[in-house]
Amino acid sequence: MRQKQIPNKARDTAMKNPTNSLKRRFSLKFLKTLMRIRKSRPPPSPSASSSWEIRWRAQKIKLAAYFSMALSVGSKRTWSRALTMKLRATMGNRRWSSWKGSKKMTKRRIVAKKNMEKRHLEKDMNSGLQQLRQLVPGGESMDPRSLLEETAHFVRCLETQVRVMRSIAEGFPC
Amino acid sequence: MNMGLPEMTALERQRAKLLEWQEEKVAALFQLQVHGGFYNEGGGEDNGVSTLYFCHGDDGFMGLREVSNQCNTIDPNARIEGWGQFGNIEVPCLGFGGESISRTASCPPAAVEPVSCGMLTEPSEKILQAPVRKDGFRKRKAERMKSTKDCKEEEREKNIKMYSNENDSKLSEQSNCNNGGDKKGSKNRNSTPKKTSESNSKDKSIVSDVQKTDYIHVRARRGQATDSHSLAERVRREKISERMKFLQDLVPGCNKVTGKAGMLDEIINYVRSLQRQVEFLSMKLATVSPRLDLNIDDLFSKEMIPAWSGGFPVMDMSAELTSTAYFQLHPMHQAAPSSDLEMDIVNPNTSMERWSSGFQSIYSLELEQCNPTASAANQSLQQYTGLTELTSMKMEI
Numbered sequence: 189m190r191q192k193q194i195p196n197k198a199r200d201t202a203m204k205n206p207t208n209s210l211k212r213r214f215s216l217k218f219l220k221t222l223m224r225i226r227k228s229r230p231p232p233s234p235s236a237s238s239s240w241e242i243r244w245r246a247q248k249i250k251l252a253a254y255f256s257m258a259l260s261v262g263s264k265r266t267w268s269r270a271l272t273m274k275l276r277a278t279m280g281n282r283r284w285s286s287w288k289g290s291k292k293m294t295k296r297r298i299v300a301k302k303n304m305e306k307r308h309l310e311k312d313m314n315s316g317l318q319q320l321r322q323l324v325p326g327g328e329s330m331d332p333r334s335l336l337e338e339t340a341h342f343v344r345c346l347e348t349q350v351r352v353m354r355s356i357a358e359g360f361p362c
Numbered sequence: 363m364n365m366g367l368p369e370m371t372a373l374e375r376q377r378a379k380l381l382e383w384q385e386e387k388v389a390a391l392f393q394l395q396v397h398g399g400f401y402n403e404g405g406g407e408d409n410g411v412s413t414l415y416f417c418h419g420d421d422g423f424m425g426l427r428e429v430s431n432q433c434n435t436i437d438p439n440a441r442i443e444g445w446g447q448f449g450n451i452e453v454p455c456l457g458f459g460g461e462s463i464s465r466t467a468s469c470p471p472a473a474v475e476p477v478s479c480g481m482l483t484e485p486s487e488k489i490l491q492a493p494v495r496k497d498g499f500r501k502r503k504a505e506r507m508k509s510t511k512d513c514k515e516e517e518r519e520k521n522i523k524m525y526s527n528e529n530d531s532k533l534s535e536q537s538n539c540n541n542g543g544d545k546k547g548s549k550n551r552n553s554t555p556k557k558t559s560e561s562n563s564k565d566k567s568i569v570s571d572v573q574k575t576d577y578i579h580v581r582a583r584r585g586q587a588t589d590s591h592s593l594a595e596r597v598r599r600e601k602i603s604e605r606m607k608f609l610q611d612l613v614p615g616c617n618k619v620t621g622k623a624g625m626l627d628e629i630i631n632y633v634r635s636l637q638r639q640v641e642f643l644s645m646k647l648a649t650v651s652p653r654l655d656l657n658i659d660d661l662f663s664k665e666m667i668p669a670w671s672g673g674f675p676v677m678d679m680s681a682e683l684t685s686t687a688y689f690q691l692h693p694m695h696q697a698a699p700s701s702d703l704e705m706d707i708v709n710p711n712t713s714m715e716r717w718s719s720g721f722q723s724i725y726s727l728e729l730e731q732c733n734p735t736a737s738a739a740n741q742s743l744q745q746y747t748g749l750t751e752l753t754s755m756k757m758e759i
Binding site for chain 2: 243
């Protein structure tokens, strides 16, 4: 996957930084989903309080943000792949559940887990890595090095997400 | 290497050759130094090379001599590459010899003398621990000690690839994995297929720099353990620390904390805070969004997309949008309990301004990517907002 000829630093930055087009793609997708959410109505509930409705909507928006980010990134990154798989699963689409890639992933995961057990990790790092695994989607069975790389990309995408959402939110004060 | 002794293991072979070689090679080595034209850039190296191989003119190395003869026809400009090819073949008989010469390819010839002398004086395998590059040799020796089994397997695997000059690492593997890096590489290959495709970022040897190899060549540093396990550990740790450094640049405030654990905690806190921000913003959007009418959304979705991809016809769209927004909001605000007529008029205008400013913020966010049109679009947008302000002023009056 990686080129040997490209110097290390350039390669790293190219691989780890999401570009501006990502911002655009994400904002487009996100806004589209926002429209849909606005159109949709919350399921009827006994309480039917506005706060509950707001919370329901907020959750939907949050999920929309994450999924639209994952879709914009595509399948280049492990975390985006994991999120996309989750999305497909929640949508209940049979076609995607039998995706070939998922089988490959499980095999890779098994191998990665075995390698992890073999290796001796420092204890203080271990707990931190464990927490990181829980935070980054799809990070449960990755070796520390790729986990850190995924975290870097994930952090960048999160920052993009926050920026876009903030600009949208600031545009509609009420 | 395949020709003479396919049955013997790497270790046996090299031990036998070593003993034979020790006895005969005093003069040959001095001859090597005489032909120190090898080290100089120039035409001498071919001679030096052939002499070198001539030194080890044992039976087992007939094949090598032939190879060296072949190599002599190699373009002298491709010196290093050519050397690299058979430098690794040479390794089984010399142990460090190939390595020393590869290393001294850019070193003065004097460096070789103590090496060779050291080599000659000790008639055991410790001969391989030349004083000059102790650590690397020791590593090789350690590697070799463990490598018998693996080398057997690898020999069988790599028999076919012996004469493939493209991949030198495979050649050297064929030569009974005396190159410690290859040993490491092969070991890595067995355990983690991913790693072997890593680049030579960790490679410190001169020869392997030029080679195209799939394996990680690591030199043991001075004063460090040369155990293959510890070497692998060190490589892994260095890679992890490289990633950590990158994360450190990414996460603000990570510079003050040093040490992996602290930095990891900072990173985790940052990720958590970002996720909390996303939640908070989504809540904010949820409170805001029910206020808006759906027609706006349709217009938004239909017309914004080509605008953003093109970047330019923002002006027309924003006009349409805000005008419709205005009309939509107006009845809404009429329904709101505001007694003052002026308020009814002013509110939509201010909200329309806010809309336009909101859109502007989004546009500016997106338009900064389409640089040639950004400035123009921004200007047009600003003009438009100026116009809206004018109209609102009129209406207030």
